[in-house]
Amino acid sequence: MKRIKIITLGCSKNSVDTEHLLAALPPEDFALVTQAPFDYLLYNTCGFIGDAKEESIQAVLEGVEAKKRGEVTKLVVFGCLSERYSAQMPELIPEVDAWFGARDLNPVLAYLGAPASRFISRRQEQRRGYAYLKISEGCDRRCSYCAIPFIRGAHRSVPMEDLVAEARQLVGEGVSELILIAQDTTFYGLDLYGHRALAELLERLSAIDGVERLRIHYSYPSDFPEDVLEQMASNPKVCKYLDIPLQHISDPVLANMHRHIDSAATRSLIARMREKVPGVVLRTTMIVGHPGEGPQEFEELLEFVRWARFERLGAFCYSEEEGTWGASHLKDDVPEEEKRRRLDALMSLQAGISLDFNQSRVGSVERVLVDAVMDGALVCRSFAESPEVDGEILVETERADEKLIGSYIDVRITSADEYDLRAVQL
Numbered sequence: 001m002k003r004i005k006i007i008t009l010g011c012s013k014n015s016v017d018t019e020h021l022l023a024a025l026p027p028e029d030f031a032l033v034t035q036a037p038f039d040y041l042l043y044n045t046c047g048f049i050g051d052a053k054e055e056s057i058q059a060v061l062e063g064v065e066a067k068k069r070g071e072v073t074k075l076v077v078f079g080c081l082s083e084r085y086s087a088q089m090p091e092l093i094p095e096v097d098a099w100f101g102a103r104d105l106n107p108v109l110a111y112l113g114a115p116a117s118r119f120i121s122r123r124q125e126q127r128r129g130y131a132y133l134k135i136s137e138g139c140d141r142r143c144s145y146c147a148i149p150f151i152r153g154a155h156r157s158v159p160m161e162d163l164v165a166e167a168r169q170l171v172g173e174g175v176s177e178l179i180l181i182a183q184d185t186t187f188y189g190l191d192l193y194g195h196r197a198l199a200e201l202l203e204r205l206s207a208i209d210g211v212e213r214l215r216i217h218y219s220y221p222s223d224f225p226e227d228v229l230e231q232m233a234s235n236p237k238v239c240k241y242l243d244i245p246l247q248h249i250s251d252p253v254l255a256n257m258h259r260h261i262d263s264a265a266t267r268s269l270i271a272r273m274r275e276k277v278p279g280v281v282l283r284t285t286m287i288v289g290h291p292g293e294g295p296q297e298f299e300e301l302l303e304f305v306r307w308a309r310f311e312r313l314g315a316f317c318y319s320e321e322e323g324t325w326g327a328s329h330l331k332d333d334v335p336e337e338e339k340r341r342r343l344d345a346l347m348s349l350q351a352g353i354s355l356d357f358n359q360s361r362v363g364s365v366e367r368v369l370v371d372a373v374m375d376g377a378l379v380c381r382s383f384a385e386s387p388e389v390d391g392e393i394l395v396e397t398e399r400a401d402e403k404l405i406g407s408y409i410d411v412r413i414t415s416a417d418e419y420d421l422r423a424v425q426l
Contacts, residue, residue, distance in 0.1 A: 001031040002039045002112070007063075009056050010046025012181055012217075012388070014079060016134040018044050019124055021105050024117035032125070036071035040112060045081035047151060050319050056081045057093075064095040074098070078108050084151050084323075103137070103153050120166050129369050129406030130177035130213075130387060131170045135163055135201065139183035141220065143247075144258045144326035145290065145318065148183055155183070157192045164204055171210035174406045177369060178205060178213070179386065184220040186228070199227035206237040212408065213369070215386060217243040221269055222261040229276045239383040240277050243312075245285040249304035250297035253290055256330060263304075270308050281384045283312035288346060289339030290318040291330035298342050305349055311357045312390055313350045317343055351418045358391070358416035365412050365426065368393050370404045378404060378425070380411065391419040399425070 004025070008018045021044075022032065041063050045056035056079075066072045074097045082089055083101035090099055100108050106116045124131065138153040139146075167178055180201075182188065189197025198216075205214055214237055216228070221244055231238045248254055251263050273280055286301065293301075305313065317339040320332045334342075361384075368380035371387060378395040385391060395411050411423035 002029060003033045003037065004030050004040045004042070004112070005033055005038050006042040006044060007059060008044045009059055010044070010048065010052055010080065012132045012179070013134055013183075014044050014046060016122070016132050016181070017079070017102075017105060019122040020117070020119040021108060022123035022125070023121035024105070024109055024119065025112070025114050029114070030112075036066065038066075038072050040074045040076055041066065041072045042076045042078065042108070045077060045079035047079070047081035047084040048147060049316075049321065053081060060093060060096065064093060067095060076100070076108065076111065078102065078105070080151050084147065102151060118162070120162050121169055122166060124170075124173070124175075127174065127405060128371060129175060130179060130371070131175045132181050133163060133167060133170075133178045133205075134158070134182060135180050135185060135188050135198075136182040140187065141184060141260075142258055142325065144256060144330065145287065145321065145324055147321045147324055150323060152183065155187050155191060157188050157190070157197075159192060160189075160197070160201055160204055163201065164208065167205055167208055167211065171208055176210060176212040176406065176408075177215065178211060179215045179217055181217045184218060185216055186219045186223070186225055196223075196225040198225055199231050202228070202231045202235065202238055206235055211237060213237060213239050213383065215239045215241055215383075217386070219244045221246055221266055222259065224269055226272075226276075229273060232277045232280065239281075240279050241281045241283070241383055241386065242273070243283045243386065243389075247285065247287050248290065248293070248297075248301060250293065250300045253292045253297050256292040256326070257287075257290060258325065263300075267304075267307075281311045282308070283314075283386065283390070284310050286313065286315040286346065287318050288315055288342040289334040291326065291333060293318075293334060293342075302346065302349060305346065305353070309353050309357075310350070311354065311384065312386075313346075313353075314389065315343055315346050315350075355416070355418040358418065358421055361413045361421065362416055363413060365410055366393070366423070367408055368395070368411055368423070370395075370407050370409060372405060373400045373402050376400045378409070380409070380423075391421065393421045393423050395423045395425050397425045 046052040076098045078100035080102045082099045136157040138155045139149045140155040320327045366382045372379040380393040410426045413423045415422045
């Protein structure tokens with residue numbers, strides 16, 4: 001038995017890749033272990049922005065030290081970092097035994113001595129009631145700040161029948177909430193079926209017995225498929241929740257970003273979503289300090305957030321990424337201190353909006369999914385919270401049993417802050 005451990009860094013898409021890889025390892029040949037010694041220690045890395053790259057490099061260097069101590073026989077790195085810097089990384093960290101990219105996991109399996117796979121099955125390392133379902137890979141968008149297209153390649157949809165088979169396996173293992181992810185979920189199906197097929201996929205997945213919730217992440221606003229809104233409004237299994245990264249609202253900044261949508265179209269889309277899906281919870285992300293964002297453009301962004309009142313919003317400062325169009329054609333002209341000031345101002349505004357939304361739910365009865373048990377309380381989520389990026393509903397109960405993980409309970413919301421809510425079980 002080969003003792004193996006995989007450490008996953010970065011986003012939920014990387015987590016799915018790791019689970020596909022784990023499922024492809026023959027259990028009679030590989031033992032998944034958490035403590036050294038390891039025959040193989042693998043790192044699934046992130047190479048998207050500066051902080052993530054630094055985290056991945058630091059983690060690999062820790063693996064190098066473990067190898068020097070005799071705790072690791074073979075050190076293997078794959079994923080976005082090694083895809084993006086395939087020429088540089090072997091020279092920078094020669095102690096790594098093998099480097100692989102992010103677009104195909106079969107070379108990793110071949111190196112480990114395992115057979116090739118179509119990567120339909122998944123192996124989750126911990127029991128939980130939700131799972132991410134990666135419906136496509138790569139991206140055909142060319143946002144000026146983003147390195148993903150030349151890391152992950154062109155957009156490639158996963159065939160619908162494969163996704164249904166993967167979902168059935170996950171449901172059979174206790175998963176009831178599927179979170180659809182991709183670089184752009186609204187692009188799904190164009191390459192395979194000649195049209196945007198996300199709404200059709202939602203119908204197919206909702207027909208699976210045991211699926212309770214379908215949640216959509218990472219939707220691009222330009223040419224948003226309106227039939228998805230119809231699914232959200234009429235299909236009880238599709239959460240009235242949408243993660244739709246907008247990045248900005250000012251026309252000059254959107255043009256510099258190559259977002260292929262303007263302020264008027266963005267505002268119209270948000271208004272239609274609110275109208276067609278009453279009670280929808282919208283999550284977005286914004287970039288502050290992008291080239292072209294002066295004081296006026298930033299004030300426009302703040303005004304837009306006040307108007308849209310997104311229930312969930314995350315933001316980050318622009319960082320110039322080598323290889324992107326923006327790095328070669330735009331001047332990173334906003335000082336870092338000013339970027340941080342703008343980020344703080346935006347998130348302070350959003351804190352008040354989030355607090356208002358959460359407090360509006362106090363006294364209501366909600367159906368929640370139990371994710372974990374912690375300090376005698378149940379850690380739960382309603383349709384309005386997505387794992388890892390949103391707050392949680394902490395339920396005080398005398399029955400904080402781990403057997404409840406993955407089950408649904410009814411609770412009454414008793415208090416709330418801008419992030420989390422508290423509730424009692426009914």
